[in-house]
Amino acid sequence: LEHYTAVLTKMTRASRTDSAAQLLGLQCLAPLFSDKNLESLEREKVTEVLETVSHLTKAVHRAVTSNMSNARVASLGLRICAHICGLEALQSTCEALIFKENIFDTAVEILRTHVNGNDVAVVRSSLCLLNTLLSRTSNSGIIKFQRIHQIGETLNNTIKQHIDDAPTVEWVLATSSYIGEQG
16 A cells, blocks of 8 residues: 555656656556456455545546557556446546546547557557446436537547457447437
Protein backbone atom coordinates (compact mmCIF):
# COMPACT_ATOMS: atom_id res chain seq x y z
CA LEU A 1 0.00 0.00 0.00
CA GLU A 2 2.79 2.41 0.89
CA HIS A 3 4.49 1.70 -2.44
CA TYR A 4 1.37 2.57 -4.43
CA THR A 5 0.73 5.68 -2.34
CA ALA A 6 4.29 6.86 -3.05
CA VAL A 7 3.80 6.21 -6.78
CA LEU A 8 0.59 8.26 -6.81
CA THR A 9 2.31 11.09 -4.94
CA LYS A 10 5.12 11.12 -7.54
CA MET A 11 2.60 11.07 -10.41
CA THR A 12 0.67 13.97 -8.90
CA ARG A 13 3.82 16.02 -8.33
CA ALA A 14 5.22 15.33 -11.81
CA SER A 15 4.40 17.71 -14.59
CA ARG A 16 1.21 16.84 -16.41
CA THR A 17 3.09 16.81 -19.70
CA ASP A 18 5.99 14.70 -18.45
CA SER A 19 4.98 11.58 -20.35
CA ALA A 20 7.95 9.57 -19.08
CA ALA A 21 7.08 10.23 -15.43
CA GLN A 22 3.38 9.52 -15.98
CA LEU A 23 4.17 6.29 -17.87
CA LEU A 24 6.54 5.16 -15.13
CA GLY A 25 3.86 5.80 -12.52
CA LEU A 26 1.24 3.87 -14.50
CA GLN A 27 3.68 0.99 -15.00
CA CYS A 28 4.22 0.88 -11.24
CA LEU A 29 0.45 0.83 -10.61
CA ALA A 30 -0.34 -1.86 -13.20
CA PRO A 31 0.84 -4.84 -11.10
CA LEU A 32 -1.89 -4.06 -8.57
CA PHE A 33 -4.40 -5.17 -11.20
CA SER A 34 -2.41 -7.97 -12.83
CA ASP A 35 -0.73 -9.72 -9.89
CA LYS A 36 -2.08 -13.28 -9.85
CA ASN A 37 -0.86 -13.75 -6.28
CA LEU A 38 -3.08 -10.95 -4.99
CA GLU A 39 -6.54 -12.13 -3.95
CA SER A 40 -9.39 -10.20 -5.55
CA LEU A 41 -10.75 -9.12 -2.17
CA GLU A 42 -7.32 -7.84 -1.15
CA ARG A 43 -6.96 -6.03 -4.50
CA GLU A 44 -10.34 -4.43 -3.99
CA LYS A 45 -9.47 -3.27 -0.46
CA VAL A 46 -6.11 -1.81 -1.52
CA THR A 47 -7.70 -0.06 -4.49
CA GLU A 48 -10.47 1.34 -2.31
CA VAL A 49 -7.95 2.72 0.18
CA LEU A 50 -5.85 4.21 -2.63
CA GLU A 51 -8.95 5.83 -4.08
CA THR A 52 -10.00 7.27 -0.72
CA VAL A 53 -6.58 8.39 0.50
CA SER A 54 -4.63 9.17 -2.67
CA HIS A 55 -7.32 9.81 -5.30
CA LEU A 56 -6.17 6.97 -7.53
CA THR A 57 -8.61 7.54 -10.39
CA LYS A 58 -7.95 11.29 -10.51
CA ALA A 59 -4.20 10.71 -10.80
CA VAL A 60 -4.63 8.10 -13.53
CA HIS A 61 -7.22 10.17 -15.41
CA ARG A 62 -4.97 13.23 -15.17
CA ALA A 63 -2.06 11.27 -16.64
CA VAL A 64 -4.25 10.07 -19.51
CA THR A 65 -5.84 13.42 -20.35
CA SER A 66 -2.49 15.20 -20.23
CA ASN A 67 -0.86 12.70 -22.56
CA MET A 68 -3.61 11.64 -24.96
CA SER A 69 -1.28 11.51 -27.94
CA ASN A 70 1.08 9.13 -26.13
CA ALA A 71 -0.41 5.74 -27.00
CA ARG A 72 1.35 3.86 -24.19
CA VAL A 73 0.27 6.26 -21.44
CA ALA A 74 -3.29 6.36 -22.76
CA SER A 75 -3.52 2.59 -23.17
CA LEU A 76 -2.18 1.73 -19.75
CA GLY A 77 -4.15 4.48 -17.99
CA LEU A 78 -7.45 3.51 -19.61
CA ARG A 79 -6.90 -0.16 -18.73
CA ILE A 80 -6.24 0.76 -15.10
CA CYS A 81 -9.44 2.83 -15.06
CA ALA A 82 -11.34 -0.12 -16.54
CA HIS A 83 -10.03 -2.41 -13.79
CA ILE A 84 -10.99 0.10 -11.11
CA CYS A 85 -14.49 0.51 -12.54
CA GLY A 86 -14.90 -3.26 -12.65
CA LEU A 87 -14.55 -3.56 -8.87
CA GLU A 88 -17.82 -3.91 -6.97
CA ALA A 89 -16.79 -1.73 -4.05
CA LEU A 90 -15.98 1.19 -6.35
CA GLN A 91 -19.31 1.61 -8.13
CA SER A 92 -19.53 5.22 -6.93
CA THR A 93 -16.05 5.85 -8.35
CA CYS A 94 -17.27 4.57 -11.70
CA GLU A 95 -20.19 7.00 -11.63
CA ALA A 96 -17.90 9.86 -10.57
CA LEU A 97 -15.61 9.16 -13.52
CA ILE A 98 -18.58 9.35 -15.86
CA PHE A 99 -20.33 12.40 -14.48
CA LYS A 100 -17.57 14.47 -12.85
CA GLU A 101 -14.48 13.56 -14.84
CA ASN A 102 -16.21 13.04 -18.23
CA ILE A 103 -14.25 9.87 -18.86
CA PHE A 104 -16.55 8.88 -21.74
CA ASP A 105 -15.33 11.94 -23.62
CA THR A 106 -11.72 11.11 -22.77
CA ALA A 107 -11.99 7.50 -23.98
CA VAL A 108 -13.76 8.53 -27.20
CA GLU A 109 -11.25 11.30 -27.91
CA ILE A 110 -8.38 8.85 -27.46
CA LEU A 111 -10.19 6.40 -29.73
CA ARG A 112 -10.53 9.11 -32.39
CA THR A 113 -6.90 10.16 -31.99
CA HIS A 114 -5.46 6.66 -32.32
CA VAL A 115 -7.92 4.85 -34.62
CA ASN A 116 -5.63 5.30 -37.63
CA GLY A 117 -2.43 4.67 -35.69
CA ASN A 118 -0.24 1.62 -35.48
CA ASP A 119 -0.96 0.85 -31.81
CA VAL A 120 -4.10 -1.26 -31.59
CA ALA A 121 -3.64 -1.62 -27.82
CA VAL A 122 -4.76 1.96 -27.16
CA VAL A 123 -7.85 1.42 -29.34
CA ARG A 124 -8.70 -1.74 -27.43
CA SER A 125 -8.10 -0.01 -24.10
CA SER A 126 -10.53 2.77 -25.02
CA LEU A 127 -13.15 0.24 -26.04
CA CYS A 128 -12.52 -1.88 -22.94
CA LEU A 129 -13.07 1.12 -20.67
CA LEU A 130 -16.20 2.17 -22.56
CA ASN A 131 -17.67 -1.32 -22.24
CA THR A 132 -16.80 -1.60 -18.56
CA LEU A 133 -18.35 1.78 -17.81
CA LEU A 134 -21.46 1.15 -19.91
CA SER A 135 -22.08 -2.22 -18.29
CA ARG A 136 -21.93 -0.70 -14.80
CA THR A 137 -23.60 2.68 -15.19
CA SER A 138 -27.16 3.84 -14.78
CA ASN A 139 -29.47 4.77 -17.65
CA SER A 140 -28.39 8.40 -17.34
CA GLY A 141 -24.78 7.29 -17.90
CA ILE A 142 -25.79 5.38 -21.02
CA ILE A 143 -27.70 8.42 -22.28
CA LYS A 144 -24.61 10.56 -21.63
CA PHE A 145 -22.62 8.13 -23.80
CA GLN A 146 -25.26 8.12 -26.52
CA ARG A 147 -25.12 11.91 -26.75
CA ILE A 148 -21.40 12.04 -27.55
CA HIS A 149 -21.08 13.86 -30.86
CA GLN A 150 -20.75 11.40 -33.76
CA ILE A 151 -20.23 8.36 -31.55
CA GLY A 152 -21.78 6.07 -34.17
CA GLU A 153 -19.45 7.41 -36.85
CA THR A 154 -16.45 7.01 -34.55
CA LEU A 155 -17.27 3.37 -33.82
CA ASN A 156 -17.97 2.73 -37.51
CA ASN A 157 -14.59 4.26 -38.40
CA THR A 158 -12.91 2.08 -35.80
CA ILE A 159 -14.41 -1.12 -37.13
CA LYS A 160 -13.42 -0.18 -40.70
CA GLN A 161 -9.83 0.52 -39.68
CA HIS A 162 -9.49 -2.70 -37.67
CA ILE A 163 -11.78 -5.09 -39.56
CA ASP A 164 -9.08 -7.79 -39.66
CA ASP A 165 -8.50 -7.65 -35.89
CA ALA A 166 -11.15 -9.86 -34.30
CA PRO A 167 -10.75 -8.69 -30.66
CA THR A 168 -11.10 -5.04 -31.68
CA VAL A 169 -14.15 -5.81 -33.82
CA GLU A 170 -15.73 -7.63 -30.85
CA TRP A 171 -15.08 -4.63 -28.56
CA VAL A 172 -16.57 -2.24 -31.14
CA LEU A 173 -19.68 -4.37 -31.56
CA ALA A 174 -20.15 -4.63 -27.80
CA THR A 175 -19.80 -0.85 -27.44
CA SER A 176 -22.16 -0.28 -30.38
CA SER A 177 -24.88 -2.19 -28.62
CA TYR A 178 -25.23 0.78 -26.23
CA ILE A 179 -25.71 3.42 -28.94
CA GLY A 180 -29.48 3.05 -29.22
CA GLU A 181 -31.63 5.57 -31.04
CA GLN A 182 -29.75 8.61 -29.73
CA GLY A 183 -26.45 7.50 -31.30
